[in-house]
Amino acid sequence: MHPFHPSYVFTVLVQLFPYIGVTLLMMLGTVIFGGAIGILLAKAKIKRRIVPRAIAEVYTYLTRCVPSIIMLFIVYYGVPALLLQFGININNFNKGVFVITAFSILFASNLGEVFRAAYLAVDPGQREAAVCSGLSEFQAFYRIILPQAAVHALPNFSNMLVNLMKEGALAYSIGLIDVMGEGNLLIGRNQGSYTLETYLGMAIIYWALTYVIELIFGKLEKNLSKGKKHATSVA
Amino acid sequence: MLFSVKNVSKAFKDNQVLKKVDLEVNKGDVVVILGPSGSGKTTLLRCIDFLEKADGGELDFDDIHTDLSHASAKTIEKVRKKSAFVFQNYNLFANKTALQNVTEGLTIGRKVPKDEAIEIAKKALDKVGLSDKYDSYPVQLSGGQQQRVGIARAIAVNPDIILFDEPTSALDPELVGEVLKIMRELAGEGITMIVVTHEMKFAQDVATKVVFMDGGVVVEEGTPKEIFTNPKEERTREFLMRILPDFNYSI
Numbered sequence: 001m002h003p004f005h006p007s008y009v010f011t012v013l014v015q016l017f018p019y020i021g022v023t024l025l026m027m028l029g030t031v032i033f034g035g036a037i038g039i040l041l042a043k044a045k046i047k048r049r050i051v052p053r054a055i056a057e058v059y060t061y062l063t064r065c066v067p068s069i070i071m072l073f074i075v076y077y078g079v080p081a082l083l084l085q086f087g088i089n090i091n092n093f094n095k096g097v098f099v100i101t102a103f104s105i106l107f108a109s110n111l112g113e114v115f116r117a118a119y120l121a122v123d124p125g126q127r128e129a130a131v132c133s134g135l136s137e138f139q140a141f142y143r144i145i146l147p148q149a150a151v152h153a154l155p156n157f158s159n160m161l162v163n164l165m166k167e168g169a170l171a172y173s174i175g176l177i178d179v180m181g182e183g184n185l186l187i188g189r190n191q192g193s194y195t196l197e198t199y200l201g202m203a204i205i206y207w208a209l210t211y212v213i214e215l216i217f218g219k220l221e222k223n224l225s226k227g228k229k230h231a232t233s234v235a
Numbered sequence: 236m237l238f239s240v241k242n243v244s245k246a247f248k249d250n251q252v253l254k255k256v257d258l259e260v261n262k263g264d265v266v267v268i269l270g271p272s273g274s275g276k277t278t279l280l281r282c283i284d285f286l287e288k289a290d291g292g293e294l295d296f297d298d299i300h301t302d303l304s305h306a307s308a309k310t311i312e313k314v315r316k317k318s319a320f321v322f323q324n325y326n327l328f329a330n331k332t333a334l335q336n337v338t339e340g341l342t343i344g345r346k347v348p349k350d351e352a353i354e355i356a357k358k359a360l361d362k363v364g365l366s367d368k369y370d371s372y373p374v375q376l377s378g379g380q381q382q383r384v385g386i387a388r389a390i391a392v393n394p395d396i397i398l399f400d401e402p403t404s405a406l407d408p409e410l411v412g413e414v415l416k417i418m419r420e421l422a423g424e425g426i427t428m429i430v431v432t433h434e435m436k437f438a439q440d441v442a443t444k445v446v447f448m449d450g451g452v453v454v455e456e457g458t459p460k461e462i463f464t465n466p467k468e469e470r471t472r473e474f475l476m477r478i479l480p481d482f483n484y485s486i
Contacts, residue, residue: 132315143343148329
């Protein structure tokens with residue numbers, strides 16, 4: 001084993017930097033599609049109509065029990081096999097599609113819980129006051145409930161993003177070349193040299209990303225907390 | 236007659252909270268609903284504004300006639316736009332300033348132009364004595380001030396009727412007066428209102444009609460004088476005796 005080269009960590013950072021985009025795109029895609037499913041799940045659970053609610057509960061239960069890496073492989077092998085039954089061949093689709101699909105399925109339940117908790121944190125009396133003021137149900141939701149629920153959702157949402165980012169590193173296992181994937185390729189190209197330096201470089205990238213996420217969400221929460229306790233007067 | 240409900244029934248699971256309640260309100264009336272906890276007063280008020288869905292009953296309000304259990308979304312919106320509701324817990328919009336709380340129902344609910352809405356809202360807040368609190372958020376206001384914003388929000392839309400659901404019950408005793416004072420002023424201006432309250436003095440002084448409810452039915456109704464000095468029903472007497480220490484009636 002060769003001696004540890006701290007300076008090589010820097011080289012790794014430079015080489016992996018462009019792949020942060022792939023990691024961020026994976027997160028963005030998952031938040032969009034997983035968020036869409038999550039909204040449906042949250043709505044089904046809040047509205048308490050028996051059939052949608054049962055479906056949402058079962059969905060949450062099933063997906064919560066599956067490790068990400070298993071879900072990745074199930075989607076990676078399962079979805080093309082399923083679609084092939086209908087004569088659709090998606091075997092040469094970008095790996096990112098499978099990764100986003102798998103993580104959307106998984107994180108939809110987390111996102112749904114984040115949304116549901118945030119919605120329930122707003123006093124239902126405000127909805128009543130809004131509709132009694134002559135707003136429609138949609139206007140009451142959109143103008144009164146949503147802005148407050150969004151603020152409640154921010155801390156949990158940011159936690160979830162960090163989790164998603166870390167779990168996302170597993171995507172290399174089906175061949176996605178993100179920060180983790182490219183890091184592994186680097187190790188391979190160096191024939192096992194600089195392994196520790198490479199992993200340290202990756203850790204630094206994930207640490208920096210986490211820091212940025214938490215910074216952004218901390219600022220957002222502060223700015224959006226209009227009318228919450230400790231908020232400063234506008235006057 | 237401006238407003239009436241007939242045969243309002245409502246059950247929560249096995250608990251029959253309202254049993255065919257009737258209520259009539261003329262223009263300019265101040266109808267005060269009294270009764271022990273659990274008598275259905277608040278539920279009646281909430282059914283009128285469709286915050287609870289009644290199991291049965293009819294509503295006549297100006298030109299609107301509707302079934303309370305099968306009202307269309309459009310009818311419900313129409314009723315709500317002609318009325319206003321003041322809540323026990325104020326229910327101010329926490330993300331909006333006092334002024335925005337009042338303009339919301341005007342600009343969004345009723346499509347009043349913004350400048351005009353702000354003028355109306357300022358006048359309403361001035362009227363409830365909050366000229367210096369336009370830009371305060373609800374958390375920065377005391378309970379009494381919050382409820383006054385709630386009342387300003389109600390009067391700003393110039394409703395045909397205001398429904399008050401125990402507007403002083405959540406307030407510290409020393410803040411009750413400031414809210415009742417405003418309600419007295421509104422009554423003096425001839426604003427039609429239905430008030431669910433435990434403030435007997437208010438009922439005695441201000442009401443044009445007192446309705447006594449117990450066990451989901453209207454036990455007795457009449458002028459404050461009739462109810463407070465000469466109640467016909469035993470249940471009314473018992474209630475008044477419990478609540479008014481110096482209550483005397485002739486046997």
